[in-house]
Amino acid sequence: xxxxxxxxxxxxxxxxxxxxxxxxxxxxxxxxxxxxxxxxxxxxxxxxxxxxxxxxxxxxxxxxxxxxxxxxxxxxxxxxxxxxxxxxxxxxxxxxxxxxxxxxxxxxxxxxxxxxxxxxxxxxxxxxxxxxxxxxxxxxxxxxxxxxxxxxxxxxxxxxxxxxxxxxxxxxxxxxxxxxxxxxxxxxxxxxxxxxxxxxxxxxxxxxxxxxxxxxxxxxxxxxxxxxxxxxxxxxxxxxxxxxxxxxxxxxxxxxxxxxxxxxxxxxxxxxxxxxxxxxxxxxxxxxxxxxxxxxxxxxxxxxxxxxxxxxxxxxxxxxxxxxxxxxxxxxxxxxxxxxxxxxxxxxxxxxxxxxxxxxxxxxxxxxxxxxxxxxxxxxxxxxx
Amino acid sequence: xxxxxxxxxxxxxxxxxxxxxxxxxxxxxxxxxxxxxxxxxxxxxxxxxxxxxxxxxxxxxxxxxxxxxxxxxxxxxxxxxxxxxxxxxxxxxxxxxxxxxxxxxxxxxxxxxxxxxxxxxxxxxxxxxxxxxxxxxxxxxxxxxxxxxxxxxxxxxxxxxxxxxxxxxxxxxxxxxxxxxxxxxxxxxxxxxxxxxxxxxxxxxxxxxxxxxxxxxxxxxxxxxxxxx
Ligand SMILES: Nc1ncnc2c1ncn2[C@@H]1O[C@H](COP(=O)(O)OP(=O)(O)OP(=O)(O)O)[C@@H](O)[C@H]1O
Ligand SMILES: [Mg+2]
Numbered sequence: 001x002x003x004x005x006x007x008x009x010x011x012x013x014x015x016x017x018x019x020x021x022x023x024x025x026x027x028x029x030x031x032x033x034x035x036x037x038x039x040x041x042x043x044x045x046x047x048x049x050x051x052x053x054x055x056x057x058x059x060x061x062x063x064x065x066x067x068x069x070x071x072x073x074x075x076x077x078x079x080x081x082x083x084x085x086x087x088x089x090x091x092x093x094x095x096x097x098x099x100x101x102x103x104x105x106x107x108x109x110x111x112x113x114x115x116x117x118x119x120x121x122x123x124x125x126x127x128x129x130x131x132x133x134x135x136x137x138x139x140x141x142x143x144x145x146x147x148x149x150x151x152x153x154x155x156x157x158x159x160x161x162x163x164x165x166x167x168x169x170x171x172x173x174x175x176x177x178x179x180x181x182x183x184x185x186x187x188x189x190x191x192x193x194x195x196x197x198x199x200x201x202x203x204x205x206x207x208x209x210x211x212x213x214x215x216x217x218x219x220x221x222x223x224x225x226x227x228x229x230x231x232x233x234x235x236x237x238x239x240x241x242x243x244x245x246x247x248x249x250x251x252x253x254x255x256x257x258x259x260x261x262x263x264x265x266x267x268x269x270x271x272x273x274x275x276x277x278x279x280x281x282x283x284x285x286x287x288x289x290x291x292x293x294x295x296x297x298x299x300x301x302x303x304x305x306x307x308x309x310x311x312x313x314x315x316x317x318x319x320x321x322x323x324x325x326x327x328x329x330x331x332x333x334x335x336x337x338x339x340x341x342x343x344x345x346x347x348x349x350x351x352x353x354x355x356x357x358x359x360x361x362x363x364x365x366x367x368x369x370x371x372x373x374x375x376x377x378x379x380x381x382x383x384x385x
Numbered sequence: 386x387x388x389x390x391x392x393x394x395x396x397x398x399x400x401x402x403x404x405x406x407x408x409x410x411x412x413x414x415x416x417x418x419x420x421x422x423x424x425x426x427x428x429x430x431x432x433x434x435x436x437x438x439x440x441x442x443x444x445x446x447x448x449x450x451x452x453x454x455x456x457x458x459x460x461x462x463x464x465x466x467x468x469x470x471x472x473x474x475x476x477x478x479x480x481x482x483x484x485x486x487x488x489x490x491x492x493x494x495x496x497x498x499x500x501x502x503x504x505x506x507x508x509x510x511x512x513x514x515x516x517x518x519x520x521x522x523x524x525x526x527x528x529x530x531x532x533x534x535x536x537x538x539x540x541x542x543x544x545x546x547x548x549x550x551x552x553x554x555x556x557x558x559x560x561x562x563x564x565x566x567x568x569x570x571x572x573x574x575x576x577x578x579x580x581x582x583x584x585x586x587x588x589x590x591x592x593x594x595x596x597x598x599x600x601x602x603x604x605x606x607x608x609x610x611x612x613x614x
Contacts, residue, residue, distance in 0.1 A: 002497055002503070003497065005486075005490065006483075006486070006494075006497075007492075009486055009490075010485060012485060013484070013485050030444070030522065094443035288481060289481070289483055292475075292477070292481045293494070294466065294485075295440070295442055295469065295475045296469065296470065296494060296495045296498070296542075297466050297467065297468075297469040297470025297473075297495060297498050298466065298470075298476070298498065299462075299463050299466040299467070300466070301463075301465075302498075373561070377443075378437075378438045378442045378443075379442050379443045382442075382477070382481075383433075
């Protein structure tokens, strides 16, 4: 630590160069923070998907509906512990940009299927008693300032009511919490019985079924058995694990993830060159000074340490500030898409990865110049003067 | 007085491509403790080379170099660095202060290699600056100092960790007469009052006169008396 002032002094030597280098590292790490948060947000849906849950959809496409009557048949399939259903409502709250998922569901069955949605007993009871009742995630409620007892109008885009009305008004009777940080707390759930009675078309049909299997090991066999059951019927099914289902949803997302990794890789390679060049120049300019230090009795290792230390200091300055700002933007600014990425935060492993990259950058950028400085023979270094 | 520096049968060859240059050839040198020795000789005669060997910055091709009873010609690099830190101080023609550090911080540099704590280091820096009469310039940066002041800071740095041997390569070579005289006076005091052993390379006969003894380097050997040019 007694060498710190020396490192600092060296950074002040070429202020513009130091600032530019620190700035480029800073920008790279802000970018890194945002991209890992986005990437993680997109990935999260896939990784939180239950291992023991299957999704049954229409064989032709997700848009095709399935009969409500399939539930009891599915539950008869060997290995199925429980089944329930949901439907894509796709309504708009105030503005089309306010994006969040709305599902008509069977309250008790849905909550049983998703134990990670935590709802109090009183609120469960209120939902059972209120036909127009809706239960919303904590994140969603906070975003729109909804409280228990609020009326929330949703404009239908698909499901016009029997009387021709497009406006569905729901009463907020419950707010659920996610059991884990990664749990989606932006769903808007309301009662299927109310929905089915009021809708003007396709009564008795639902979007997809969720199945809980008794033994996750046998999930594939159960899925095949379910599809076999409805083979050659009017509405054939396609059953997959929830993970695969979400992954299908996020197919493009996977590619985006790869693209982002490529972009980050390119960015890091670039700042490595920038920082490495800065250090190489610094060492070249200071050949004589390094020679003097060695003459004084600084060992080759100590000189190496000074160069690497300086390189790490630059990296920690830029990277530390970059990660801090990135973290602040992600944490305080929240989802930049306004709803498309409900789970938006910088997870601890990614923060640690960022910190590791900062140190790695410092070490790598300083490595070659430091070796050069270390190998410098004192007599030669001093002769250059 | 005892001998501090002893070089015996020292040769130094440099390879330049296929050619080998014999700079020093079985040279002998003895310098007493507390002696102020001037080293003269034509350019390229090997004065700096000899200083480097005595200061442990380079190794002889053949021969023995002993300082304070320690053979330094066969010390491994790390030990040699530690030895330099404890026993030698270098003074350079162009001062070679770190431009980004104040005079005081420059003087402190060699002390960073010692186990001294901050307070002790500060005390020692103050003492060294006092010896070269630069106390009032302690917080100035090299570019704010005159050449003579920079060289005095350079001397303070060389003596900060209290080494017994001081090696100065043309310390007045870049100074005007007055500043040069001040520097020589300080070196003289270091030898006479503080018991430092000083080897100073110089081209200036007047500077050499301040020393206790002058040696001339000619064709790789040392001679006491002036050789007619
Ligand atoms: N590392 C080296 N490689 C090759 N030749 C060298 C090296 N160091 C010194 N020499 C040669 O050795 C000879 C003596 O050099 P040295 O620097 O010791 O001379 P000097 O007496 O100090 O000269 P000056 O008065 O100009 O400083 C010169 O011919 C020089 O070119
Ligand atoms: Mg020389």
